[in-house]
Ligand SMILES: O=C(O)CCC(=O)C(=O)O
């Protein structure tokens with residue numbers, strides 16, 4: 095099974111036959127493999143120069159990474175949800191990186207001390223990186239919005255169905271570095287660390303999972319490793335291709351559409367090379383009530399997005415040890 099490649103340029107214009115066709119192609123990709131490769135993005139946001147600037151954050155000295163690191167790894171720091179996560183031994187997932195929130199482009203965000211999801215991002219003093227991260231966050235928000243409206247149309251919903259929810263969105267821009275795994279990174283129980291690929295045993299870099307948000311827009315930096323699980327349970331490679339983004343569908347979209355669109359299971363395997371990737375998790379405001387959509391999927395009990403997000407995200411190793419810091423708020427009466 096191939097990952098479809100879709101030129102989404104027509105999604106940024108008004109109604110047209112070309113746009114209708116793209117809507118159908120995206121919907122088909124969502125229903126089949128759950129991944130697509132997209133081109134036709136705005137603002138030259140996939141240039142090698144821009145990605146080089148984004149990844150320059152990994153050149154920070156360890157002492158500076160430490161000041162950005164979350165409290166569960168560095169107790170004297172205050173941030174728990176945004177910021178740096180370090181390499182951790184003993185898990186199928188082996189990566190370091192940074193999670194950046196909407197405050198990078200929206201200076202009006204005010205944190206609520208009682209809700210870690212509203213925390214501001216601790217940012218490094220790297221002016222070139224900062225400009226690149228702002229530009230990229232903006233371009234991904236715009237692209238996510240265009241894909242979201244396409245999905246609404248394909249579901250026969252009003253095309254602006256989701257717009258209000260994303261007004262004050264909480265999307266996460268993440269930058270990831272996966273170094274080759276040293277032997278001390280493996281735990282004693284070794285069976286969870288390995289995957290078979292073309293008759294060889296490969297170590298995992300990212301455990302099998304579904305993303306928690308609406309959709310994920312992923313820039314891969316040339317080194318392959320991302321795999322999708324097909325509906326038949328087979329793992330297939332989602333190869334990187336210069337000038338494209340990889341897109342998959344998240345748990346929020348599955349929940350919100352009552353299962354009409356399924357979230358995509360994926361993982362990352364290693365090949366001995368260093369790997370970098372930059373996912374953007376497109377997410378609505380934490381105050382959005384996720385409730386059944388007219389005529390779409392199976393009925394379900396409404397849930398607050400912040401509650402969904404906290405539950406989904408605190409299950410990942412990079413968010414280890416923080417689940418107790420936020421209680422569900424519920425959807426009220
Ligand atoms: O590195 C990749 O290609 C995928 C990363 C990923 O799945 C994630 O961060 O959720």
Ligand SMILES: [Fe+2]
Nearest residue numbers: 303304305360
């Ligand atoms: Fe993922």
